[in-house]
Amino acid sequence: xxxxxxxxxxxxxxxxxxxxxxxxxxxxxxxxxxxxxxxxxxxxxxxxxxxxxxxxxxxxxxxxxxxxxxxxxxxxxxxxxxxxxxxxxxxxxxxxxxxxxxxxxxxxxxxxxxxxxxxxxxxxxxxxxxxxxxxxxxxxxxxxxxxxxxxxxxxxxxxxxxxxxxxxxxxxxxxxxxxxxxxxxxx
Numbered sequence: 001x002x003x004x005x006x007x008x009x010x011x012x013x014x015x016x017x018x019x020x021x022x023x024x025x026x027x028x029x030x031x032x033x034x035x036x037x038x039x040x041x042x043x044x045x046x047x048x049x050x051x052x053x054x055x056x057x058x059x060x061x062x063x064x065x066x067x068x069x070x071x072x073x074x075x076x077x078x079x080x081x082x083x084x085x086x087x088x089x090x091x092x093x094x095x096x097x098x099x100x101x102x103x104x105x106x107x108x109x110x111x112x113x114x115x116x117x118x119x120x121x122x123x124x125x126x127x128x129x130x131x132x133x134x135x136x137x138x139x140x141x142x143x144x145x146x147x148x149x150x151x152x153x154x155x156x157x158x159x160x161x162x163x164x165x166x167x168x169x170x171x172x173x174x175x176x177x178x179x180x181x182x183x184x185x186x187x
Contacts, residue, residue: 010187011144013055013081014180015074017137018042019088022065027090027154034088034154035063037163041151042086044173045180052181057081068136075141082111083146084180085137088163089153096153098126102133103147112147114186115179122175123168125152125159149176 018039020026026034039060046056059074060066075083089096099119101112112130120127128150138146151172152159162168 011080011082011184013057013078014049015057015059015078015081015083015144016042016046016049017059017071017074017083017085019085020065021060021063024065027088029154029160032154032160032164034090037088037151037154037169038086039063041169041173041176044170045084045086045176048173048177049180052177054180054184069140071137072140075137075146076143078144081144082180082183083138083141083144084111084115084176085135085146085148086176087148087150089150090155091153092155094153094155094157097156097159098128099123099152100128100150101130101147102135102138102150103130103145104132104134104138105142105146108138108145108147110186111145111180111183112149114183115147115149115176118179118182119149119151119172119175122178123152123171151176 020035059071101116103109103112116130
């Protein structure tokens with residue numbers, strides 16, 4: 001009889017995927033673009049993870065467009081890695097609020113849960129939960145645990161005002177990084 005696989009896999013590399021880029025602005029209100037927020041947040045997470053001794057690979061480190069298959073390919077390139085895609089949300093009418101974390105393959109669930117818990121704890125945002133979804137980057141990243149994190153709603157004027165400050169993006173980054181480090185330590 002075979003033992004079941006552990007819920008958390010050992011890893012030493014984090015592939016950080018800053019959503020959107022270049023002509024793909026993502027969620028936008030006025031001149032507030034998701035692509036800029038996601039890249040800034042990913043850079044902040046990168047610094048925190050490197051301080052914690054993890055190797056970080058960025059799918060983009062400047063305002064360029066990376067096609068979805070290229071992002072998933074980066075997530076599959078390393079054997080001992082996790083994949084974390086960083087986004088900001090949008091809802092028509094501006095009523096959405098809070099953070100949510102997504103996984104597709106079951107091996108991504110625990111990672112999503114750790115990040116979600118620390119992100120909500122660190123920011124005080126509403127907890128929209130851990131959800132299953134078929135986003136291309138997490139569905140096609142099959143070699144490693146993969147998650148997509150929504151760090152609040154650009155369409156919500158209160159959240160948008162907060163996310164436009166470096167202090168709040170720092171707290172978002174701290175929550176994501178703390179979730180990743182705690183997930184690693186739980187192995």
